[in-house]
Amino acid sequence: MNLVKSKVVLLPCREYDEEKIYMLLKQGLDFLGGVETLIPKDAKILLKPNLLKKAEVEKAVITHPVVVGAFAGILRESGYENIVLADSCGHGTTQAVIRGTGMDTYLEKYHIPAVDYSEGVKTAYPQGVQAKEFILPKELLEQDCVISLSKMKTHALERITGAVKNSYGFIYGFHKAKGHTQYPSADSFARMLIDLNKCVAPKLYVMDGIVAMEGNGPGSGDPVPMNVLLMSTDPVALDSVFSRLVYLKPEMVPTNYHGEKMGLGTWKEEEITLLTPDGEISMAEAVKKYGNPAFNVDRTEVRKNIWTRMAGALNIFQKKPYIEADKCVRCGICVQSCPVPGKAVDFRKGKGKPPVYDYRKCIRCFCCQEMCPKKAIKVK
Ligand code: SF4
Numbered sequence: 404m405n406l407v408k409s410k411v412v413l414l415p416c417r418e419y420d421e422e423k424i425y426m427l428l429k430q431g432l433d434f435l436g437g438v439e440t441l442i443p444k445d446a447k448i449l450l451k452p453n454l455l456k457k458a459e460v461e462k463a464v465i466t467h468p469v470v471v472g473a474f475a476g477i478l479r480e481s482g483y484e485n486i487v488l489a490d491s492c493g494h495g496t497t498q499a500v501i502r503g504t505g506m507d508t509y510l511e512k513y514h515i516p517a518v519d520y521s522e523g524v525k526t527a528y529p530q531g532v533q534a535k536e537f538i539l540p541k542e543l544l545e546q547d548c549v550i551s552l553s554k555m556k557t558h559a560l561e562r563i564t565g566a567v568k569n570s571y572g573f574i575y576g577f578h579k580a581k582g583h584t585q586y587p588s589a590d591s592f593a594r595m596l597i598d599l600n601k602c603v604a605p606k607l608y609v610m611d612g613i614v615a616m617e618g619n620g621p622g623s624g625d626p627v628p629m630n631v632l633l634m635s636t637d638p639v640a641l642d643s644v645f646s647r648l649v650y651l652k653p654e655m656v657p658t659n660y661h662g663e664k665m666g667l668g669t670w671k672e673e674e675i676t677l678l679t680p681d682g683e684i685s686m687a688e689a690v691k692k693y694g695n696p697a698f699n700v701d702r703t704e705v706r707k708n709i710w711t712r713m714a715g716a717l718n719i720f721q722k723k724p725y726i727e728a729d730k731c732v733r734c735g736i737c738v739q740s741c742p743v744p745g746k747a748v749d750f751r752k753g754k755g756k757p758p759v760y761d762y763r764k765c766i767r768c769f770c771c772q773e774m775c776p777k778k779a780i781k782v783k
């Protein structure tokens with residue numbers, strides 16, 4: 404049998420140099436058959452970077468503006484006319500998050516509007532395994548295709564956030580928070596993300612891993628150079644290459660595991676062709692050349708047996724968020740971000756003290772940790 408493999412393009416790149424990134428992305432698109440084979444010329448395109456929250460570009464919270472700008476430039480030069488950029492940000496609007504980052508300057512240069520989503524539309528997805536409907540932004544549904552421009556980062560719930568997880572920004576506004584209560588476990592949340600990726604079906608996934616985020620990601624981790632850009636039409640294959648580069652078994656990432664089971668893509672090495680500007684290379688070679696064994700990511704094996712299931716049900720030995728009081732400025736963003744009715748984190752001791760957790764209510768979605776602007780929330 405002739406197996407059709409997923410192609411992942413790995414483009415080594417050590418700096419956010421616009422010209423260099425532009426050339427590399429162009430080359431990467433050629434490896435995938437050319438942008439015209441992926442997107443019809445008259446298509447209305449939505450660019451979806453990771454715009455989690457307002458943060459300095461150097462902190463590696465958002466997709467780097469130069470990557471977005473270079474990609475937008477390629478699309479414009481290739482004759483694409485209808486392009487917008489948007490994200491359902493964790494905190495703040497698209498326009499507010501990109502203001503002053505340099506992304507706004509690129510968008511002006513290429514006449515690409517930054518869109519703030521205005522309305523959620525109930526969208527049926529009856530074939531979904533975990534989720535049968537989504538509330539998607541009207542402005543997303545008005546486009547013909549989507550290009551995902553993700554950031555390489557760690558994630559407290561899913562271990563990593565990359566191509567598959569970036570799509571959570573297709574969910575409209577506060578329904579994102581609600582999704583965490585509907586799909587509270589790492590597995591159910593991952594399955595919902597797979598359904599969402601299949602429903603929206605981005606045409607292309609690009610990942611900015613020139614400077615990635617390790618440790619307490621996706622909002623409060625540390626920037627670390629990984630010196631790569633990745634591209635693929637298969638988000639699971641792309642995320643599995645990310646996983647391997649940081650010495651994390653790809654099948655330990657719930658979105659990879661369920662993504663393969665649910666037919667979104669593959670994490671299996673033998674089903675992936677890895678292409679670089681120097682030609683095709685093996686995964687082992689790529690890991691040796693571009694991998695980082697010291698990358699700080701959760702590599703703990705999860706044993707699934709009766710005892711671990713019982714411990715999970717009783718909230719024993721589960722990861723949990725906690726606040727480092729000396730870093731907390733009592734802004735209340737964690738409280739606002741908590742999707743649990745009645746709040747699992749709140750100013751129970753008054754506004755003069757840091758918020759306090761009620762771990763019996765907490766569903767471990769880690770939205771509070773994602774959104775804290777002062778890196779005051781850690782996970783243990
Ligand atoms: S978001 Fe962070 S800084 Fe703000 S109150 Fe919560 S823990 Fe404190």
Ligand code: SF4
Nearest residue numbers: 741765766768769771
């Ligand atoms: S306290 Fe934090 S981790 Fe717990 S449910 Fe609320 S936002 Fe999620």
